[in-house]
Amino acid sequence: xxxxxxxxxxxxxxxxxxxxxxxxxxxxxxxxxxxxxxxxxxxxxxxxxxxxxxxxxxxxxxxxxxxxxxxxxxxxxxxxxxxxxxxxxxxxxxxxxxxxxxxxxxxxxxxxxxxxxxxxxxxxxxxxxxxxxxxxxxxxxxxxxxxxxxxxxxxxxxxxxxxxxxxxxxxxxxxxxxxxxxxxxxxxxxxxxxxxxxxxxxxxxxxxxxxxxxxxxxxxxxxxxxxxxxxxxxxxxxxxxxxxxxxxxxxxxxx
Numbered sequence: 001x002x003x004x005x006x007x008x009x010x011x012x013x014x015x016x017x018x019x020x021x022x023x024x025x026x027x028x029x030x031x032x033x034x035x036x037x038x039x040x041x042x043x044x045x046x047x048x049x050x051x052x053x054x055x056x057x058x059x060x061x062x063x064x065x066x067x068x069x070x071x072x073x074x075x076x077x078x079x080x081x082x083x084x085x086x087x088x089x090x091x092x093x094x095x096x097x098x099x100x101x102x103x104x105x106x107x108x109x110x111x112x113x114x115x116x117x118x119x120x121x122x123x124x125x126x127x128x129x130x131x132x133x134x135x136x137x138x139x140x141x142x143x144x145x146x147x148x149x150x151x152x153x154x155x156x157x158x159x160x161x162x163x164x165x166x167x168x169x170x171x172x173x174x175x176x177x178x179x180x181x182x183x184x185x186x187x188x189x190x191x192x193x194x195x196x197x198x199x200x201x202x203x204x205x206x207x208x209x210x211x212x213x214x215x216x217x218x219x220x221x222x223x224x225x226x227x228x229x230x231x232x233x234x235x236x237x238x239x240x241x242x243x244x245x246x247x248x249x250x251x252x253x254x255x
Contacts, residue, residue, distance in 0.1 A: 001029045005162060006036050010043055011188055012138065012166040019139045022161065116219075118175045120212050122182070123193045123230040126171070132191065133169030133184055143170045147181050153225060155181035155196040158248040165192065165241050175228070185241070192231040192241060199226030207242045209235055218242045222249065 006029045012018050013026050030037045126132050135146040144157040150172055159167050168184040168191075175195055185192040199221045207220040216238050218229040229245075231238055 001025045003029075003033060003036055006030065006033070007039065008164050009161065009166065010036070010040055012161070012168075012186060013040075014043060014047060015186070017136070017138055017166055017168045017186060019137050019142075022138055115176045116210055116212055116217060119195055119217060119228045119230055120215055122173045122175055122195065123191075123215060124213075126173070126182070126184075126193060127191060131171065134171035136169040138167045138169075140167060143167065143183065146170060151179055151181050153181070153196065153198050155183060155225075156249050156252075157183055158245050160185065160241070160244050160248065163244045165244065187231070187233050187237060187241070190231055190233045192229060192233070192238070194245070195228040195230070197226045197228075199224055207239065209239075211235075220246075222246065 006026055009018065009022060009026050013023060018026065030040055135143055137143060138159070138161060140157045140159040144155070147155055147170065155170075157167070157170065161167060164187065166186045168186055170181060170183050173180055173182045173193075173195065175197060178197065180195050180197040183194040183196065185194065204223070205221045207218045210217040210219065215230055215232055216235045218227075218238050218241075220227050220242065227242075229238055229242055231241075233241075
């Protein structure tokens with residue numbers, strides 16, 4: 001194991017998140033490398049000195065602002081009676097169509113906000129209680145089969161430890177009234193919850209960014225599955241996680 005690989009895994013070693021094989025490799029390297037041993041000692045001293053992090057919450061963006069931005073501009077005024085009557089008839093039909101579209105947009109927006117709220121709530125619950133994982137291991141071959149029979153899907157579990165995102169384990173959670181799989185990763189001291197649920201059988205959808213209550217959320221769909229990655233890390237780091245997970249997911253044929 002190289003120094004670069006060891007540096008990525010030091011935090012996971014401190015948090016007892018590595019399986020026996022990874023832990024043995026890191027400890028063996030640290031025992032023979034003064035540089036990495038010094039870095040591990042520094043991390044331990046830093047951890048003892050730092051107070052426990054406190055979560056902060058912010059109100060979500062108002063739905064009213066989003067609706068106002070979706071409204072069309074006022075139509076131009078017309079002069080003749082015929083034009084007025086014609087415009088009225090066309091305007092009535094157009095208004096009805098736009099009103100229907102707006103209602104659909106509002107319903108979809110409201111549903112999306114509710115789902116995002118559920119995702120954030122599930123993420124916060126996992127941080128505030130002793131229930132971050134139901135199965136705690138960095139071995140993807142133990143996490144993936146643990147979900148068999150517990151959810152209606154076979155959630156993909158990717159080992160991204162070497163890429164800087166340590167697999168911690170998995171658990172069951174609830175989003176939008178249904179049981180979903182949550183695969184847990186760490187980026188340094190930050191938790192990333194990856195929620196996986198059954199999605200529509202439509203075309204894949206690229207990752208979209210949402211921010212709520214101080215957390216970043218990346219939402220995308222692939223292979224009939226819907227994914228929500230939630231964390232308090234920066235948006236570009238969360239996108240990096242999405243890119244690496246998606247690349248690993250597709251490299252094994254979506255298995």
